[in-house]
Amino acid sequence: LKLGVLVSGRGSNLQALLDARARGELKAEVAVVISDKAGALALERARAAGVPAYHVDPRAYPDKAAYEQEICRLLKENGVELVVLAGYLRLVGPVLLAAYPERIINIHPSLLPAFPGLEAQRQAWEYGVKISGCTVHFVDEGLDSGPIILQAAVPVEEGDTAAELAARILAEEHKLLPRTVNLIAEGRVKIVGRRVQIEPQDR
Numbered sequence: 001l002k003l004g005v006l007v008s009g010r011g012s013n014l015q016a017l018l019d020a021r022a023r024g025e026l027k028a029e030v031a032v033v034i035s036d037k038a039g040a041l042a043l044e045r046a047r048a049a050g051v052p053a054y055h056v057d058p059r060a061y062p063d064k065a066a067y068e069q070e071i072c073r074l075l076k077e078n079g080v081e082l083v084v085l086a087g088y089l090r091l092v093g094p095v096l097l098a099a100y101p102e103r104i105i106n107i108h109p110s111l112l113p114a115f116p117g118l119e120a121q122r123q124a125w126e127y128g129v130k131i132s133g134c135t136v137h138f139v140d141e142g143l144d145s146g147p148i149i150l151q152a153a154v155p156v157e158e159g160d161t162a163a164e165l166a167a168r169i170l171a172e173e174h175k176l177l178p179r180t181v182n183l184i185a186e187g188r189v190k191i192v193g194r195r196v197q198i199e200p201q202d203r
């Protein structure tokens with residue numbers, strides 16, 4: 001299964017995919033990485049792993065549709081079958097959604113539907129929840145709103161700072177994303193209405 005990973009920054013989730021691949025634990029390969037931000041560390045991580053990496057600047061296009069057409073061109077050119085949003089700080093528009101129907105996933109650092117949007121870990125910490133976590137879900141036109149594939153729970157410990165909670169969640173993200181990609185690669189993830197069913201492993 002060929003992956004196209006969209007990023008905007010640090011790229012630690014991208015790195016988790018690359019590392020899982022290097023260990024022989026990913027049933028997919030990262031075929032291309034695309035960032036909307038020029039200086040993204042994620043682009044360096046991709047290149048260090050020998051993966052083609054591109055910066056596509058949204059400001060260089062007349063509108064979002066034209067920007068996403070260029071992204072789709074790069075994805076198709078690299079044979080991408082599944083698009084992974086890993087810290088990509090933009091809403092996906094109709095052009096990209098139509099090019100990859102039910103084939104775009106996102107990782108989010110909260111137990112959705114709680115705390116969508118930016119700084120979800122801080123939102124959860126400020127709210128005072130005692131359990132948070134992370135979610136991998138299919139992407140639709142909304143903000144962190146598509147069908148949920150997998151979640152992992154993370155306890156909020158007494159005395160945690162928001163940063164400590166975020167770090168604990170991130171460690172779980174790095175396991176959850178490769179696991180989800182493997183389930184999809186195995187053809188075990190089915191969308192039924194707004195729910196996702198995970199089929200049992202073949203014996």
Ligand code: GRF
Nearest residue numbers: 010011012013087107108109
């Ligand atoms: C992660 O917390 C992810 O859940 C959120 O953005 C952050 C990206 O981190 N969508 P990184 O770029 O993968 O290090």
